[in-house]
Amino acid sequence: MELSLKKLSQGHLKPNNVTFQYGTAGFRMKASLLDYVVFTTGILAALRSKYLQGKTIGIMITASHNPPEDNGVKLVDPMGEMLAQTWEAHATTLANTSSIEALIDEIIKIVDLFEIDLKTQSSVFIARDSRESGPALLKSTIDGLNVFDSAIRDFGLLTTPQLHYLVRAGNSNGSFGHPSSEGYYAKLSIAFKQIYKINGLNNKISIIVDAANGIGAPKVQELIHDNILEYFDHFLVVNNNIENPRLLNYNCGADFVKTNQKLPENIPNPEPFNLYCSFDGDADRIVFYYITEEKHFQLLDGDKISTLLASYFIKLIKLTGLDLSVGVVQTAYANGASTKYLSEVLKVPVECTPTGVKHLHHVAQNFDIGIYFEANGHGTVLFSDNLLNKVSPTSSNLSIKTLYYLTELINQTVGDAISDCLTILLILKLLDNGPNEWNSNYQDLPNKLLKVIVNDRNLFKTTNAERTLVQPKGLQMKIDEKVNQYPNGRSFVRASGTEDAVRVYAEAATKDDSIALADQVAELVKEFS
Ligand code: G16
Structure with missing residues (x-):
């Protein structure tokens, strides 16, 4: 390992004065800073696969919604889920090593900690989005993978959810689908x-x-x-x-x-x-x-999508005659009116988690039909094994058959714009609804989302699923004072995990109030930073 690492690491140097952090959706920043990070992430992917007895791990090179000059990398676990959170710290540690010797030390620590058999061949699927920096970062990632004996399949340009699907399909002996774009x-x-x-x-x-x-x-x-x-x-x-x-x-x-x-x-x-x-x-x-x-x-938005899905699945379940639980998972960004509609009108349990699909996904697994959506449109529906055992394409009950095919149409590995799009289009047809009927379920409280650039976003620490700031000290109290001045006011502040900024969300009874509240809270953020 040491020999190949020394050879393959040539040209991959950690830039000075940068600290990397595996965040909301992996590493994400200016592409020009990422070369060393993708190299070490390649190494970690190989180790993770070896640790999991050679199961396929995914690497996606993308910065999703970020501007073109950014890029990023994240790992996908064998079931198509985000990397287990316990391994995120190891990704961060490897990316922050500032010499080959330090990198070797950290790799040895991981190998010892997890008793990884380095002779196990690792298997990794890799893909990237359409960014200009993608090909060079791909090459460096592959250098990292080649430090160990890895079987690598480069799928070229894919959507992120396609890669999640492929990883799960690749680990499921055909039962989830063929591991190819086709x-x-x-x-x-x-x-x-x-x-x-x-x-x-x-x-x-x-x-x-x-x-x-x-x-x-x-x-x-x-x-x-x-x-x-x-x-x-x-x-x-x-x-x-x-x-x-x-x-x-x-x-x-x-x-x-x-x-x-x-x-x-x-x-x-x-x-x-x-x-x-x-x-x-x-x-x-x-x-x-x-x-x-x-x-x-x-x-x-994502709230309207999850409420449409919840109301449709409640109706469908009644028709199936099956005893199945439905729950919805949201984040602090969910519009207050959507949460109220879900719990008071649809009467479904609603859970709130911190931002990041990885958090929502795990909570959604507690229901037979776990619907999770962030307001920004990131989400999907998870179906329990209990449910999957009860549905079949050959059932004589049309609703059970429909439910079966929905479990196939919906990408259960991660939020997927294409799969979500087809699902919503069909559900609107099944309910004979147009966009206006869909929108009339409840009315959003006016809201405003702002991005505030500060010197150090890491100063902003939260608790209570990101709804309460614990640091900087005293800021939450000031925010509460502002919020209390507005009917139906609500506001929170959190550091972004994908951009170098602090996000401010505010909602209130009127548009003007939501804007005024967001502006005032943004001013407080600047004062305290
Ligand atoms: C990523 C995450 C989402 C998150 C979004 C914004 O989305 O996957 O869960 O909502 O970043 O996160 P933050 O507010 O921490 O910057 P995407 O679509 O960019 O991958």
């Missing part, structure tokens, strides 16, 4: 067609997808054009230019639409009540929206 398209499109057909749907579907000029553009086109185009009377992908990496997430995409609460660029002649959706740069998030007759923009 296998992914086949699984989703077969389920989509079956739900459409067995339920006797005949109205075709219309959707315009804003793909954030990211990798979701060619992938959703491939899936729909090659497999299910006959079910659409209008399907168009805009912001589909992945040839020019500068355009990624620029004035378009799920993060832009959610944050600015307006249409992205390049929607041709927006028509009232037409349904639109936006993916982010690696297609693991989706938000929907439409405009009214008066041309008012209406956002159908």
Whole structure:
């Protein structure tokens, strides 16, 4: 190991004066700083696979919603889930070693701690999004993987959820699907067609997808054009230019639409009540929206998605006659009106976790149907083994059959914009709802999300699922004083795990109040930083 490490590490040096942290979704920062991080992450992926008796681990090189000059890397565990949190610290430690000797020491510590048999061959699937920095970072990651004996499959350009699917499929001997892009398209499109057909749907579907000029553009086109185009009377992908990496997430995409609460660029002649959706740069998030007759923009974000899913699944379960639990998991960003609607109208249990799919995912596993969505559009539905044992494509009960195919259509490994998009489009047809009916379930409290740039975001520490600041001391009290001045006011502050910024969220009874509260809390953040 030492010899190959010394040889392969040439050219991969830790930059001075930077501390790396495996954050909300892996490492993420300016791409120019990441070379050493991807090299050490490659090493850790190989070790993790060896530790898990050669099971396949995934490496995704992406910075998702971040600007084009950023990049990042994250690891995917064998079931397609995010890296086990206990290993995040090891990823951080390896990335912060500042000499080859220190790196060797840390590797030996990990090998000893987990009693890893280095003779076990590791298996790693790797993919990247469309960023310009991707190919060079891929090469450095592979150098890291080659420090040990690793079987590497490079899948080239993929959406993040495709890689999560592939990793799980690769570890499941075919029971989850074929480990290829074709296998992914086949699984989703077969389920989509079956739900459409067995339920006797005949109205075709219309959707315009804003793909954030990211990798979701060619992938959703491939899936729909090659497999299910006959079910659409209008399907168009805009912001589909992945040839020019500068355009990624620029004035378009799920993060832009959610944050600015307006249409992205390049929607041709927006028509009232037409349904639109936006993916982010690696297609693991989706938000929907439409405009009214008066041309008012209406956002159908992650909260609206999870409430639609919850109300649909409650109805479906009744029809199946099965005894199954449904629960929803949200974060502090969930609009207060959505939480109220879920618990008081739909009467489903609602849990709140810190930001990050890894947190929501685990809590959602406590239900037979665990729906988790962050307000920003990142989420999916998990189905328990108990449920999977009760549903079948050959059941004589249409609802049980439909439920079975939904478990196939929904990507249970992670939030997946393409899979979520197809699911929501079908559910709207099954409920015979348009965007306006969907939106009328409850009315969002006006809200505002701001980003504040501070010298050191690590000064901001939270508790209570990120709803209360414990540091800097005294700031939470000041925030509470402001919040109390506004009817239905709520606000919280947390450090972003993917951007060098502190996020401020505020909601209140009126738009003006939510903006004023967010601005005042942002001022407090600046004062205390
Ligand atoms: C990532 C995470 C999400 C999180 C988002 C923003 O999304 O996967 O769970 O909500 O970052 O996180 P933060 O507020 O900590 O910056 P994505 O779509 O960028 O991978």
